[in-house]
Amino acid sequence: MSEAIISIDQVSFKYPGGDDWVLQDSSLSVNKGEFLAIIGGNGSGKSTLCKTINGLIPHYYTGDFNGSVHVDGIDMYSSAVAVLSQKVGYVYQDFENQLMRPTVLEDVAFAPLNFGDPDFQQHAEWALEILGLTHLKDKSIWQLSGGQKHLTAIAGVLALNPDILIIDEPVAQLDPHHAKEIYQKLKVLQQHHGKTIIVIEHHTEFIADFCTDVTLIDQGKVLWKHDVKTGLQKVDDLLERQIFPPQVTQAALKIDHSNKSELPITLKEAVTYYEGLSITNPTSVEHKSDQHERLHEIVHLENVSHYAKSLRNETVTILNDIHLSIKEKERIALVGTNGAGKSTLMKCLAGIIKPSKGKGRISEYNLKNSSLEKLSQDVAYVFQNPEEMFIEDSIYKDLSFFAHSRNMEMEPFFQQLITAFRMENFIHNDGRLLSGGQQRRSSLAIGLAIQPSLLMLDEPTASLDVKSRQEMIRTLNQIDEQVKSVLIATHDMQLVAEWATRVIVMDQGKILFDGTPHELFAQEFICQQAGLIPPQMVQLSNQLNIHPVALSISEFVERIERIDSYGVS
């Protein structure tokens, strides 16, 4: 009953000068109105495949191309990118660079205007309306939050009213809250406006919740395409390529090996699945060791407030009366929505910003009258974008920059870091030419090379694929020996659950909560107020009334007693 809107037939592609075929005899057919997720490991050819749909390959990226692609009956090879663009909208992973005009409305109207559409204004406003951006239309792009920017980028291609929308990793750069919002909007486009949506996605939990179909790509080949329910249950296929099924699916798999065919893939399914199972609550709750009290205090802030001038010369309170003490051996996660004051707090600790009010101390330095250069010997600050950490032309030079500028001899320590972070293979390369995971590890090492008391990381797992992300969490679990305390600002609740010993929740410049992850996730109203979406395991625990909540899959599995042979229907 539904017809194929895209048919890719035996497509192979090789970049000019490249040795390998990025795509190899790939065939894929997409029906009208589908919400398709494309999954596959890094470098499997996902983006390349998508770019054949709007003709960027081979018209823009020339190379060796074989096979045929038809979009809504149009032969891609014999049409221009400009023609195909009106059928296929493409939103990039680094969508920031896709926004080219100063204000929202202008950017959204840009494409229809370029095609000489006399009603470009109406079409732009229509796209804004659908995505709920109308109230932002006169704002400057740079004033928007990440989520709003992403929606604007989608509106920008939607304004041409294409039948197909391709979105490359919609949530990689967003916090879970905004990510969900994006997916909800995409769902509306699919269900109510008849659009065909294709996403390239690593997060299987979103796929389970929103997509209708899923296709797996590996080494330039389309392995299979199934409906989501079937696809996500092919756990072995996924795990082999380092793609992790939703947490609830993984947990179910660990509990019951025999009954694979009916694994739950969404939270809702999981609740029914686990209902009626007996739950063991741990007999003793972990007790805090009093040893904690005797540890040396690294950071001490009292009544710290910070104000800034906005463009309209209004004074905005960014930090509001912060009290904070950080001791040795702490793993702190700093969470909260964008604009909650997380980065300002970190900048204060790094000495980049002098707080307007209050006093503080970091190691032996007084916050008020110690220069940035002094504080930076004790506090390392690793930026969110690793490329801003690479100031030299090789990782090794970046690593030794601090020691070099102070004539310090730290060679043995560097070698230790290089081994610990598995950087041997690229230590003399330029940081910008590395993969995402390598970049993060390197920037972490650069921070540690200062031998700080406090290491601060800004979003160390953002925009990493699932495999690199797991690797990053593992690395973070190793660094306790090299640094006294670690503070991480993050949206990644899984990281919070699996790594942190203490969580600080910020909201509107204030500290809303300060305690352990268990305590935080048990209090749903705090999570709601601060816009946090707990990991699936935590949500499931809460729904099943498991207390204290399980933070990880293994913790959850321990609580559920083995299912007897009668199991689940």
Next chain:
Amino acid sequence: MELVNRFKKTYNLEWVKLELLKTAFGKKDSYMGRKDPRLVMVWYFIVSLLPWFTFNQTILIGLLVYTIVTSLVSRVSPLIIGLLTIGVISEIIYIVALVYLFGGEWAAFSSLITFTMKITIMSIASIAAFASMDPEKLSDALLSFGVPAQFSFAVSYGYRMLPILLDEYQQIILSFRLRGKAPTNGGVLKWRTIYYYSKIVVKAFYPMMLNTAKKTRTTVEALEVKGFSYSLHDKEAKKQKLSHLKLSNQDYTFLVMSIGILLAIYFLGKYYPI
């Protein structure tokens, strides 16, 4: 010391950024800003070229007054005009001093004044015309005069990228500062500090160049998808882009008034030359 303090102030990047954003994104609603940008450009060309065809000081004074009044009406900040005045006066003083030094005579002073007036009229005219004009409007005017579309795209792209580029540059400079070591002893005239920061400013462009190159690639690809290269060859697209440029009544009033004033100045000069 003054130099060093200014230098420090300049390198408080947060401050610089805010100032720049204020200037670039401030609302530009003023007398000249409301006019059709094409008309303003034509006005500018005429007013700034006229002085070069005459040596009549009455006409020059008239034009000078006219441009100053226009710039005041279009609410150019008095600071800009003040700075320009100081610049002009100091320039005159230097020239006079030098002429005197080389043995010139005071009698020849007037021809120098003439010259300075011409330069000044040109500067003030450009301030009056463009300081209060929205860059986007200006680029539309240029587009309608046949300047390649790449230029007008570049204007709005620059507008869009300015905050991003500044942020990134600031972060990179921070990286240098966080891991580097500023000289503790500045030396004579703080030259070591100046040298240290100058080196950072230059070196920061190495990562900046590579990072920007990476971004540029996506941007140009997205441009292709959004039909920019298509619009370069499409007359309809250009027409649509410029469809909002229309001469209104206030533009006609402005046109008639300008012609009247210029003629008046000319006749004044003809019958009452200084």
Next chain:
Amino acid sequence: MNQLSREEYSQSQKMMIFILAMSLFGLANLFTELLPEFVLGPVEISVSYLAFIPLSLVMLFHPLYAAVGASVGEIIFGDLLLGDFGGLGELEGFIEFTLAMYIAGLLVTNLRSKKQVGIAAIVGIGIDQMLSTIVDVGKVWVGIEEVEAVPGLPESILAIEGLSFVTEMIISGVIFGLIPTLYLIPRLYGKIEPLLGIKPREGRVKASMTEWMSVRFVILAIFLTFMGMVAEFMAEMDINFAVWEPEFLEQFGDGFIWLPISAAAIVFIVAVFTAIKWLGASSNQDKKGKSA
């Protein structure tokens, strides 16, 4: 049905180079606009531009697009966005700077040769400064009724322009031009090009004699005009050219303004013409290099 036609610089690559040069030099210009100026008598000591950025880019990429991009960036970021658009003055700067950078880019044939890079950097800045001196002097000439009627004026102008030429060459040319360019080129060469999907400029581009001649011709022409101007002014200090000068003025009258402008225009047209010729040849050349 594979193999679409490949050109070394596709339309989009030209656009990338343009945008890259524009963004970077634009940003740099924001800073130089804000840097304090140190005024010492009639001469101001200031960093007028961070020339190493366009210099590196014209050497690494296609010189024309990088040069135009840089000049556009200067106008947009340094002037337009700050509400400081200078109208005709911008046009003058645009032509001078684009031409100067373009020539600097053409001069380099081997990016590994420090000598070549250094010479090109200095020549590039030199051309820009000479052109702006020529135009400045031209303005005085046109703007003052009879230059030689003001005793001491030619000397003064020469002194002021000369001094500013020298300081510019030292600050913008050497400190912020030559030295950083020599630092950057080896680091960027072969690394930045692949990021744009462009093949690094390779080895020695074999330009034919005629193209070389025309580049040299432009440089020579600018240099000669510059020297001519200086000589002219030197001469006016002692000798009076009254014999022919009034005639000259009469002939051209007040429209004399068009002399420097049209001179600049001619130079520019020659440059563009050269560019087109060069482009045609170099793309052939690149194709050859590529298939190898």
